[in-house]
Amino acid sequence: MKRVHVLLAALLLAGPAVAHHGWGSYDAARPVTVSGPILTSKYENPHATLTVKGSDKEWTVTLAPTSRMGNRGASVAVVSVGKTVSAYGYPSTVEKDEMRAERITIDGKTYEMR
Amino acid sequence: MLDSAPGIFVALEGSGIGQAIRQSPWIYMAANVGHIVSLMAFAGAVAVLDLRLAGAFAATSPGRVLGGARRVAILAFLGLVLTGAVLFTAEASHVIMNAVFQLKLALIALGLLNITLFEFFVAPQVKNLPPLAPLPPAARRAGIVSIGVWIAVAICGRSIAYF
Numbered sequence: 591m592k593r594v595h596v597l598l599a600a601l602l603l604a605g606p607a608v609a610h611h612g613w614g615s616y617d618a619a620r621p622v623t624v625s626g627p628i629l630t631s632k633y634e635n636p637h638a639t640l641t642v643k644g645s646d647k648e649w650t651v652t653l654a655p656t657s658r659m660g661n662r663g664a665s666v667a668v669v670s671v672g673k674t675v676s677a678y679g680y681p682s683t684v685e686k687d688e689m690r691a692e693r694i695t696i697d698g699k700t701y702e703m704r
Numbered sequence: 705m706l707d708s709a710p711g712i713f714v715a716l717e718g719s720g721i722g723q724a725i726r727q728s729p730w731i732y733m734a735a736n737v738g739h740i741v742s743l744m745a746f747a748g749a750v751a752v753l754d755l756r757l758a759g760a761f762a763a764t765s766p767g768r769v770l771g772g773a774r775r776v777a778i779l780a781f782l783g784l785v786l787t788g789a790v791l792f793t794a795e796a797s798h799v800i801m802n803a804v805f806q807l808k809l810a811l812i813a814l815g816l817l818n819i820t821l822f823e824f825f826v827a828p829q830v831k832n833l834p835p836l837a838p839l840p841p842a843a844r845r846a847g848i849v850s851i852g853v854w855i856a857v858a859i860c861g862r863s864i865a866y867f
Contacts, residue, residue: 634727635733636726
């Protein structure tokens, strides 16, 4: 069991190793909820991304690695273009109009991204 | 950021290989895991090698220790390059512009230069020394520089995601 834990720890550490901009650069003190139709959906690693037509502007919503999303039921079909999503998360302090989702709700179901 | 990257890296990221890495549910994860495992093997081999050069384990035969550790270090380095290339290709246009990644590349070049100079000019003098014989100062220097450089490379590698 210990070995499994060590392996899991290694996986967790390795996960976001090459995120294209820092996981540190999101403002957790200013959470936002972006709701609207999904305009584009990229179900790709290292993390899936959506563009969402929010009430104020078009947001880029950064999700999670695709294997984790799949494990939690957020398949490629669930986050497809045209569906309405509500994403709760933190705005980027670096990239304009980008946010990292803590959880998303689609068709009445909530999926955790962390 | 995307448009400021040299075209070759934009093309690499957009290539079929780049797409396949991003769209596969497991390739990126496997490369990430493989990178860490290779890093552990590399760090272990380099630690043995560099510490011997720096004066530790003086009762061992330097030629034997260097020979064994060198083989593991080369294999592990190949593993690091291979898995690192996969991770890089997936996000080439972003990563190449990352200052910490650029620093990491420069440090890797420095580490390889250090090894090359050591292998050509110092290793032949060390190879046949008996256990407990004092090593030439250049060997100690090479070992200490090597440890410092590779630790700095590891720090940069882990820090790419935060800059």
